[in-house]
Amino acid sequence: MKKKYQVFISSTYADLKEERMAVTQCLLDNDCIPVGMEQFPASGMSQMEYIKKMLDDCDYYILILAGRYGTLDKDGIGFTEKEFDYACQKNIPIMSFVFEDSSLIPNGKSEQTDLGKKKLAAFRKKVCDSRMVNFHTNIDQLKANVATSINKCIRDFPAIGWVRRDGFLNNNVDIENEISNYLETHTISEDEIKTLFTDTTEGLQIITSTRYSNPKKSGQFTFDYSNNNGEFTIGYDKNTFVTKWSKASNTSIYAYKDGTGIIAIARIKAPAELQDALNYPCDFSSRCRTPQIGDIIIWKNEHGNYAGTKIISIKDDTRGADHDELTCEYIIYN
Incomplete structure (x- = not known):
């Protein structure tokens, strides 16, 4: 299915009308x-x-920053900076395009007050320190940077996007045909079922298997973290998260970003609600975290999607329990 992606353009307005038009056309x-x-x-x-x-409805976020800080909200923070902060908070992939040499910006498009200059300098530093930034000195460079960045961002951080209804319906038809073909080749008759259940099972070894995965987007799982290399998988396709754990104590556990496809993890200390966990500041700098009961681990996978697991209970066979066991509630946010 061909997708279109919704991109939010954030900037001051009066001084960057031409730039906004150029970026709009490029998108x-x-x-x-x-x-x-x-x-x-x-x-x-x-x-x-x-x-x-x-x-909330956008897949990607673009910031254009030049010589003005912009209109302030009632709390003294500019709307452009608030948009940037909210995009960071919601983990929307961000592309920042900053005018390289502020001395070349015309006086009429620059901050005139000391307060405005101070706020702009602080915001510019925040942007440049927290994200990869593209610099430009003219509109042509800006357009070229946007064209390159948006295609790379879509490739590196696939998003939900928008699909034409007729394309979606056609895809559903293809899926239904696949299901129909599968059923034709994998269905057995009533007589075959009866035969299966009337045949003797004497001498056969009955094997039961433990589940180490749950494809649902939310729920709860319990497993023995001393088995299966300490891994439990949640979700499916691009929303797959291979969570990995190991023994710490009966009140805490080690969580690792070593599972296949996991690129970063963060810990959010209790009390915190699982549904709102992405609204909290997330530090993804460490390979290993040690959550306690009630804490939340945020998992980021190679597709740029996020999941959260809240520690409900921990059993440790070296501290009185008959086996190792971890119980978590979880949710996949994308």
Whole structure:
């Protein structure tokens, strides 16, 4: 299915009209759906509430930063900076495009007050320190950088996107045909079923297997973490997360980012709600975390998707339990 991706364009407005138009056209040329303040209708919601609503529906986020900090909200923080912070909080893939030499920006497009200059400098530092940044000195460079970055971002961080309804229906037909073909070749008759259940099982070894995976997007799992290399898999396809654990104590456990396809993990200390865990600051800098009961581990996989596991209970066979056991609630956020 061919997808189109929705991209939020964040910047100050009056000084960057030409740049916004250029980026908008570049996104359209790359089959993306640009979203920005130009499309905001009159609404009873506050400006920031509406911005968050729009960002929640976007797959990617673009920041254009030049010589102005922009309009301030009631708390003294600029709307552009708030948009950036919210995109970070929601783990939306971010592409930042910063004008390289501020001394070349015309005076009429630069901050005029000391406070504005101070806020802009701090915001620019935040952006450059926290994300990979593309620098430009003119609109042509900006357009080239956007075209390259959006295609790389889509490739490296696949998102949900939007699909035409007719394409979706056609895909459903293909899936139904595959299911039908499978059933034709894998269905057995009633007589064959009766034969299976009337045949003697004497002399056969009955083997039971323990599940070490759950394909559902949310739920609870319990397993013996001393088996299966300490791994339990949740989800499927691009939302697959191979969680990996090992013994620490009967109140804590080691979690590792060593599972196949896992590129980073973070720990969120209790109390925290699993559904809201991505709203908390996440430190993905360590290979191993040691969550306690009630803590949450955030898992990031190679597709840029996230899952959370909340520690419910831990058993340790070296501390009185008859076996090692971990119970977690989990949710896949994408």
